[in-house]
Amino acid sequence: MSIVTDGASFRKILGHYPTGVCAITATQQDQKPTAMIVGSFTSVSLDPPLVAFFPDKASTSWPKIEACGGFCVNVLADDQExxxxxxxxxxxxxxxxxxxxxxxxxxxxxxxxxxxxxxxLHAVHEAGDHYIAIGKVHALDIHHPGTPLLFHKGSYGKVAPLL
Structure with a gap:
């Protein structure tokens, strides 16, 4: 049994769990688009429809997105590394x-x-060295068929077809 005592060990162990990769985008007041990449996106509630992601408190992109009051989650395809x-x-x-x-x-x-x-943007909560950003969903759609970009053990990858 391994006892996690530092951030590097924690990251290494949790890296064994693959995550999807999303781009969180927003348009600033000056009409300039901004974005950040997250591997921590999840659904929260069906009624009302809520989703969440977890921006790092040290992120320079998150304050720009938060100031917009809303965002779009883009589920990246495996050819968008x-x-x-x-x-x-x-x-x-x-x-x-x-x-x-x-x-x-x-x-x-x-x-x-x-x-x-x-x-x-529905709510933001502090959670250690990250925030929990909760969004109220207003619209969503499938934009393009394909398979998602994944992040696993420090590398990008894709879903392998079952044989």
Whole structure:
């Protein structure tokens, strides 16, 4: 039995659980799009429809998204690793040239994403070194058929077909 005593051990052990990868997008007051990448997205409630993700308190993108009062969750496809890496960067111009259209509430829906979920910011709670950001779902749709981008043991991957 291993006892977790530090963040590196905790991350290594939890890395054995694969997660989907989502881009959280929003449009700032100056109409400039912004984004962050999360591997911690989940449904919360069916009635009312709520979803959540867990931004790091040290994130420089989260305050921009939070200030927008809403966001769009883009479920990334397994061929969008390069886009994922670009949107995860600290580059202030990371969204330049990223093809997208706007959701009903005005947040970017990324071209090629599998699905999108358009939300208003419902609540934010502190949780250790992260926040729990809860969104109220207003619209959602399947954007493109395919399989999701996964993150597992520190690497990106894809769903393998069952034989």
């Amino acid at each position: 390069a886009l994922c890496r670009a949107l995860a960067s600290k580059d202030p111009e990371k969204f330049d040239g990223v093809p997208h259209r706007l959701s009903p509430r005005g947040a970017p829906i990324l071209d090629g994403a599998l699905a999108w979920i358009d939300c208003s």
